[in-house]
Amino acid sequence: MSGFGARILDWLGFGSHDHTGPGHDHGSHGHTHGVIDATIATTDRGIWAIKWSFVILAATAALQMIVVVLSGSVALLADTIHNIGDATTAIPLWIAFMLARRKPSRTFTYGLGRVEDLAGIVIVLIILFSAVVAGYQAIDRLMNPRAVTHLGWLTAAGIVGFLGNEAVAVFRIRIGREINSAALVADGYHARTDGLTSLAVVIGAIGVWLGLPLADPVVGLLITVAIFGIVWQSARSVLTRMLDGVEPGVMAEIQHAAAHVRGAHIVDAKARWIGHKLHADIAIAADETLPLSEASKIAAALENELFEHMPALAAANIRFSTRLDERKHPHPHDRNHDEHRGHRH
Numbered sequence: 001m002s003g004f005g006a007r008i009l010d011w012l013g014f015g016s017h018d019h020t021g022p023g024h025d026h027g028s029h030g031h032t033h034g035v036i037d038a039t040i041a042t043t044d045r046g047i048w049a050i051k052w053s054f055v056i057l058a059a060t061a062a063l064q065m066i067v068v069v070l071s072g073s074v075a076l077l078a079d080t081i082h083n084i085g086d087a088t089t090a091i092p093l094w095i096a097f098m099l100a101r102r103k104p105s106r107t108f109t110y111g112l113g114r115v116e117d118l119a120g121i122v123i124v125l126i127i128l129f130s131a132v133v134a135g136y137q138a139i140d141r142l143m144n145p146r147a148v149t150h151l152g153w154l155t156a157a158g159i160v161g162f163l164g165n166e167a168v169a170v171f172r173i174r175i176g177r178e179i180n181s182a183a184l185v186a187d188g189y190h191a192r193t194d195g196l197t198s199l200a201v202v203i204g205a206i207g208v209w210l211g212l213p214l215a216d217p218v219v220g221l222l223i224t225v226a227i228f229g230i231v232w233q234s235a236r237s238v239l240t241r242m243l244d245g246v247e248p249g250v251m252a253e254i255q256h257a258a259a260h261v262r263g264a265h266i267v268d269a270k271a272r273w274i275g276h277k278l279h280a281d282i283a284i285a286a287d288e289t290l291p292l293s294e295a296s297k298i299a300a301a302l303e304n305e306l307f308e309h310m311p312a313l314a315a316a317n318i319r320f321s322t323r324l325d326e327r328k329h330p331h332p333h334d335r336n337h338d339e340h341r342g343h344r345h
Contacts (some may be wrong), residue, residue, distance in 0.1 A: 008044030113275025
């Protein structure tokens with residue numbers, strides 16, 4: 001595929017490679033040292049995506065609510081409730097990105113990036129609440145059937161819901177990947193799934209038109225099941241980062257960066273996300289025969305490689321470890337790493 005075509009697919013969120021972790025490009029590295037605070041730059045992009053997502057989803061939900069009143073469709077009602085809930089998720093994200101701009105203090109020495117993870121939990125709870133409400137409405141309609149009318153408008157509202165959610169998904173996934181925000185990316189995939197549930201409303205309308213009146217509440221239940229699936233997926237992603245979990249590619253990229261530096265044999269490596277910035281703590285084997293100046297050059301070279309390989313990296317704490325430290329703190333990846341280099345310590 002041409003570079004332009006790949007960029008289009010990536011912009012739409014269908015890129016073939018994983019963007020959730022740090023990327024590496026041997027041709028041009030993404031790490032630059034400038035006077036602009038990276039946190040402000042990335043949160044500005046996040047706020048921009050959130051603002052337009054809120055506008056699009058609010059307009060979509062308003063149009064759908066009008067059709068709900070006219071048609072009495074419980075499937076469209078479930079979709080509308082979910083779209084309203086999705087629009088309100090912009091509020092905790094906006095608050096989180098605003099707080100992330102604050103400088104570190106004596107109390108919050110790492111800044112307030114963790115607020116983004118709390119916002120992710122709030123988003124999951126909002127989605128869960130919308131699933132419960134939608135499920136209740138669908139079950140009630142199954143037990144107390146009512147006629148569904150204005151099928152043409154109902155179909156149009158389902159299509160509008162799909163287009164609105166897909167536009168929001170593009171914004172959130174694209175910007176979330178740019179700034180490495182798990183909460184924003186999760187919310188983007190959530191919006192994309194919402195678009196598919198909006199198309200289910202169209203299927204329900206077709207079922208009613210074919211003489212199957214229960215097709216509408218059945219579709220409402222299917223939408224509810226899909227929403228619960230989103231709750232599970234989003235909660236797993238957000239909780240992983242809250243518990244200092246990282247994607248497998250992060251540790252592999254640290255080892256890959258060290259392979260570019262002669263004498264940088266990693267003994268132990270840890271990493272965690274604070275908001276959408278990565279922090280790493282790395283211990284490398286100390287050669288006691290090396291002068292201090294040479295050891296400092298190795299540490300500086302490794303730091304440079306880490307920043308060049310991992311654009312999301314905010315800080316790298318590199319220290320030297322003696323053989324005694326290696327025996328006290330064995331790292332599970334050491335054996336594979338040594339075999340990859342062709343020798344053992």
